[in-house]
Amino acid sequence: MARTAGSHAGVTGPRMRAAALKLFARHGYAAVSMRRIAAEVGVQAGALYSYTPDKQTLLFSLLENHMEELLAARMALPASGPALARLEAFTRFHIRFHLERPEAVFISYMELRNLEPENFAVIEGLRRDYETFLETILRDGDAEGVFAVPDTKIAALALIAMLNGVNTWYRADGRLSLAEVEAIHWDMVRKAVAAA
Amino acid sequence: MARTAGSHAGVTGPRMRAAALKLFARHGYAAVSMRRIAAEVGVQAGALYSYTPDKQTLLFSLLENHMEELLAARMALPASGPALARLEAFTRFHIRFHLERPEAVFISYMELRNLEPENFAVIEGLRRDYETFLETILRDGDAEGVFAVPDTKIAALALIAMLNGVNTWYRADGRLSLAEVEAIHWDMVRKAVAAA
DNA sequence: GTCTATATACTGATAGAC
DNA sequence: GTCTATCAGTATATAGAC
Numbered sequence: 186m187a188r189t190a191g192s193h194a195g196v197t198g199p200r201m202r203a204a205a206l207k208l209f210a211r212h213g214y215a216a217v218s219m220r221r222i223a224a225e226v227g228v229q230a231g232a233l234y235s236y237t238p239d240k241q242t243l244l245f246s247l248l249e250n251h252m253e254e255l256l257a258a259r260m261a262l263p264a265s266g267p268a269l270a271r272l273e274a275f276t277r278f279h280i281r282f283h284l285e286r287p288e289a290v291f292i293s294y295m296e297l298r299n300l301e302p303e304n305f306a307v308i309e310g311l312r313r314d315y316e317t318f319l320e321t322i323l324r325d326g327d328a329e330g331v332f333a334v335p336d337t338k339i340a341a342l343a344l345i346a347m348l349n350g351v352n353t354w355y356r357a358d359g360r361l362s363l364a365e366v367e368a369i370h371w372d373m374v375r376k377a378v379a380a381a
Numbered sequence: 382m383a384r385t386a387g388s389h390a391g392v393t394g395p396r397m398r399a400a401a402l403k404l405f406a407r408h409g410y411a412a413v414s415m416r417r418i419a420a421e422v423g424v425q426a427g428a429l430y431s432y433t434p435d436k437q438t439l440l441f442s443l444l445e446n447h448m449e450e451l452l453a454a455r456m457a458l459p460a461s462g463p464a465l466a467r468l469e470a471f472t473r474f475h476i477r478f479h480l481e482r483p484e485a486v487f488i489s490y491m492e493l494r495n496l497e498p499e500n501f502a503v504i505e506g507l508r509r510d511y512e513t514f515l516e517t518i519l520r521d522g523d524a525e526g527v528f529a530v531p532d533t534k535i536a537a538l539a540l541i542a543m544l545n546g547v548n549t550w551y552r553a554d555g556r557l558s559l560a561e562v563e564a565i566h567w568d569m570v571r572k573a574v575a576a577a
Numbered sequence: 578g579t580c581t582a583t584a585t586a587c588t589g590a591t592a593g594a595c
Numbered sequence: 596g597t598c599t600a601t602c603a604g605t606a607t608a609t610a611g612a613c
Contacts, residue, residue, distance in 0.1 A: 197596080213494065216411035218588060231591080232597050240589070295491055298409065339557070339565050342550060343543050350542025361535070369535050377573040393578080414606060428579050430608070 198236040200226045205243055210288035214244055214299045244296060245304040251289040252311035258282055259318060268326030272378070275319055276371050279348045284363065290352050316341050323378060333380040344374055394432040396422045401439055406484035410440055410495045440492060441500040447485040448507035454478055455514060464522030468574070471515055472567045475544045480559065486548050512537050519574060529576040540570055 204225035208217040219240055223230040237243040262274050283290045297305060320341040326332030334340045351366060361369075400421035404413040415436055419426040433439040458470050479486045493501060516537040522528030530536045547562060557565075 195596095211494065213409060213411050215409050216495065219590080220588080228596090229598060230589085231599080234590070235596065298407065299412070335568065336557075336565050339562070340569065343546055343566060343569055346546025346549070347539050347543035350539055350545075353542070354538055361532070366535070369532050370539060372531065373536065373539055373573040376575060377569040379572060391578095415608085416606080424578090425580060426607085427581080427609080431578065436607070 197226060197228060197232065201233055201236050202243070202247060206247055206288050206292065209244065209247070209296060210291045214240075214292070214296045241301060241304070244292075245300060245308075247289065248293050248296070248300070248304075248308050249311070251286065251293050252308060252315075254286075255282065255315060256311060259315065262318075267331075268322055268329050269331050269375070271322045272326065272332075272374065273371055275322060276344075276348065276374050277367050279345070280351055280367050280370060281363065283349065283352055284355055284366075287352055290349070294349075316345060319345065326378065331380055332378045334378050340378060344377070347373070393422060393424060393428065397429055397432050398439070398443060402443055402484050402488065405440065405443070405492060406487045410436075410488070410492045437495075437497060437500070440488075441496060441504075443485065444489050444492070444496070444500075444504050445507070447482065447489050448504060448511075450482075451478065451511060452507060455511065458514075463527075464518050464525050465527050465571070467518045468522065468570065469567055471518060472540075472544065472570050473563050475541070476547055476563050476566060477559065479545065479548055480551055480562075483548055486545070490545070512541060515541065522574065527576055528574045530574050536574060540573070543569070 201222060204222050205217070208222060208225060218230075219233055220230045223233050226233070237246070259278070262278055263271050265271075293308070297308065300308060320337050323332060323334050323337040323340055327334050327337065348370060351370065355361075355366060357363075397418060400418050401413070404418060404421060414426075415429055416426045419429050422429075433442070455474070458474055459467050461467075489504070493504065496504060516533050519528060519530050519533040519536055523530050523533065544566060547566065551557075551562060553559075
């Protein structure tokens with residue numbers, strides 16, 4: 186059936202979110218205006234307010250969505266079994282998942298300070314949930330005797346920081362394939378926590 | 382001798398830089414106005430333009446100054462001798478130096494995208510210089526046979542990313558002392574690159 | 578060396594026409 | 596569902612008084 190002229194059958198909302206994700210990642214939340222996002226979508230600024238109550242909520246929903254996807258995807262990882270195998274699965278999953286969403290990862294770290302306190306607390310809680318997953322693997326491996334980790338909390342943060350580093354330099358058309366990047370990092374992760 | 386009323390004997394420049402560093406780190410370059418910096422210093426916005434030609438140059442000079450200090454401080458590290466000892470010296474130095482300047486470190490990573498292309502290229506060059514220093518240690522250790530590093534470039538980036546992670550959570554009044562943080566990370570760094 | 582005043586432009590968000 | 600028009604506020608940067 187014929188639609189109202191100018192109507193876009195509800196695709197403007199997702200397009201707004203995609204444009205915001207891209208522009209926030211490239212220029213930063215504070216540097217991107219609602220007008221600029223609207224221009225990227227191809228509408229006027231006022232039209233965006235049918236899809237978000239305000240700019241802050243738009244940022245928050247992008248970060249929340251990213252964290253929820255991360256936590257959901259993590260569910261596919263083994264939750265029991267030898268810690269060494271679980272650590273390898275986690276390492277490869279983390280690299281792959283994050284390389285597939287460079288923009289969401291970027292703003293999830295860079296724009297935390299631009300979240301209002303309540304929103305910040307929600308995202309921080311989700312992040313801690315994810316970190317705890319890795320910490321549990323390390324603690325189990327320590328108990329098994331295959332890992333020697335003096336402080337599982339700090340070790341988990343250190344490993345995640347190391348793996349996140351990949352996002353700052355990896356290019357799909359670069360010198361190394363994804364498989365090679367995974368292999369190099371799994372080698373370092375494995376050795377870093379290995380028992381002597 | 383009596384000075385002009387309102388004059389501050391050249392301290393406004395440094396105070397502007399200190400205020401900008403603090404505010405940029407806390408709220409982001411784009412979110413901080415020259416008026417806000419001026420208010421922090423205790424002058425009117427127009428007065429700042431005696432000390433920087435514009436806001437962009439102010440950001441650039443903060444980042445450039447930080448990188449120059451980092452490269453200068455690195456000169457105190459041993460440039461020859463056993464790679465293992467050099468790696469330990471580098472690891473402890475890196476953690477200490479960066480924990481002493483959390484704000485400069487933060488904006489050096491977060492505000493790169495807000496640098497104009499020429500300014501960005503300068504900072505990137507300085508950063509690569511620093512990374513090469515670590516890469517050289519890893520390559521020397523590989524040649525000595527004490528390290529087993531499949532890709533020294535990637536390993537250097539991975540180790541720096543891991544060490545930088547400390548800045549995201551360390552608090553001087555927290556659970557761990559600086560010495561403990563250094564020890565935990567040196568343990569992981571050492572093992573991560575160790576020969577089997 | 579810092580002030581006030583100002584130019585020029587942009588900001589987030591809203592109201593109401595179509 | 597999107598448009599135009601608009602409000603009230605803020606931005607960077609400059610000019611000239613003191």
